[in-house]
Amino acid sequence: MTDTFNGKTVVITGAGKGIGRACAHLLAERGASVIAMARTQGDLDALSAQIGARAIQVDLSDSRAARNAMQTAGTADFLINCAGTNVLESVLEMTDAGYETVMGINLRAALICAQEFARARVRAGGGGAIVNVTSIAGHRGFEEHMCYAASKAGLEGATRVMAKELGPYGIRVNAIAPTITMTELAATTWSEPAKADPMMVRHPQGRFAEVDDVARSIIMLLSDDASFVSGAVLPVDGGFLAV
Template structure:
């Protein structure tokens, strides 16, 4: 149980990769503080894992800071909260931009800042993993704001690693491919849509949420204690070819 006695804050923990992280970290002994917009998801996660839930709309900067303060001191932070609004370059709206950048980038940076301030006040140490995407590395149709948010978070991850390293805080990111959460599985169930994308993966499949969670756990663990400022693709080789 490598995370026994440790506490992890997970944003976007109600569904998808965030929920898989909560399940995995709890299963490995961590105390999980789960942040999600939906109380029902937090309630079911608590019943399943014992996670302490905080309902928060991370698009509200003040609410995000208050939720991090309510979460209390923690050893780790996983920034999993994320959304997408599918709009082309010519159709981009201010509403879509604000929604995607507000959650995927600004909220993540606020959570990193509040986590880091608490860790420095406690004497340093700890680790952060930010979840980005292969969309920050390749151009996908209708993903303009999403790609900008994920590429921005990777750049911020390197700055965070540089500035927080002297305090013993490691910061890394993972860039998953299409991950078969419940929502994504439905979206990619049409073979005509999924097959052209799938064949670009040397492993010839998409990722499972638990596989992404395991990569995150690796970066949080002492097995990665010399890894900081890195972006780890969890993509079945997509970015390698």
Template sequence: MGVAGPSIIITGAGKGIGRATAHLLAERGARIVALGRTPDGLEDLRTEIGAHPIVVDLADPAQARAAIREAGPCDGLVNCAGINVLERVLDMTDAGYEAVLGVNLRAALVCAQEFARMRVAAGGGGVIVNVTSIAGHRGFPDHVCYAASKAGLEGATRVMARELGPHGIRVVAVAPTVTMTALAVDAWSDPAKSEPMMARHPAGRFAEPDDVARAIAMVLGDDAAMVTGSVLAVDGGFLAV
């Protein structure tokens, strides 16, 4: 199949990178448990690829825990759910901070914890992929909370890899560049902002959701059995220059 096992949980599966990942892994033989806030998007996945949809507000830790438990002891977890509130440092609001950190960081940790608990109870093994961002490595204006959430998740990835490794659980972060989802279109729609950014990519373009999905599939697979605690940049060379 080219993935870690037959059952993969994907958060934020209703659109963007999550949706592309659900389709790609299903094509490769995985059974998908699709988590998200939007019922229509999840129902589309049920129809298109036979996914098991779970509607959940991941900003609520209790709902997040219940959703992972409902999914059961699957073989892989892809923490793909993410939001952004564009605020500068001097204008940062409590509401923006709580929204972004609540979904991008806390929800990912909660989901990973519940997934890992079930894997340990089942005898170990499994893979967690945390989708982060190059925003955790470079300082982009208006992204203060988003950058904090993604850098924090990469730090947590390393801790999880160390603590869960003895149980046979690998944990890897995948850090995309600007990926042309609805979220990115909103953040990078101004050519004055996007064109200088594009020029810093040796690949000459931003990423598409399928680019990131293929990287996620790669690190889920058995060919990446010795890859854990790492951050894989899917960035067209941006961080190299």
């Protein structure tokens, strides 16, 4: 049904591109009012024009700015923590700057956004749901992904704590762990067979994820169809972690 989220409001971080943008479009199609957060104003302008999203431009690496953005957004029914970044550095070459960039956006900002969302929901009487976007990198060791893996595994641990502490208020919290997802950037990165083939053979379905595969899984976890699902981490990986 296209009106599954009629009358509901969703905050989406990282809404300007990739999975976040796909979530914004799909939720708008299903009746939700979208509050889109992103760093690039042009991406936000496009979402406003295309789906009527309310746009909040913010650099989530700034913790005060992240908190202010959530307070500006106000009380919403749902939160999708989709903003993320990566700095490819090996264990021996990790830099303080790389660590701060990855952990600041992938983990700290997500915790701040969840905290502000939950505080507003509690003041409003409870209810609502959060989905945190993590990664299979939090489950398997990939070269040059140490900080990224730590941030995503940390967010999964935090998801379980949130589910426990916010459950009494009727707030559900789950995470999804996508495999390689064919955003515009990833499609270019993984276009070379020499790089893609070793990963592709580990995917039983014989392909990587499309952004809509991940977005639809997020929407499922937000929906009433998942009303008794909380504290879960759902791999969206075509069976990668199963083999």
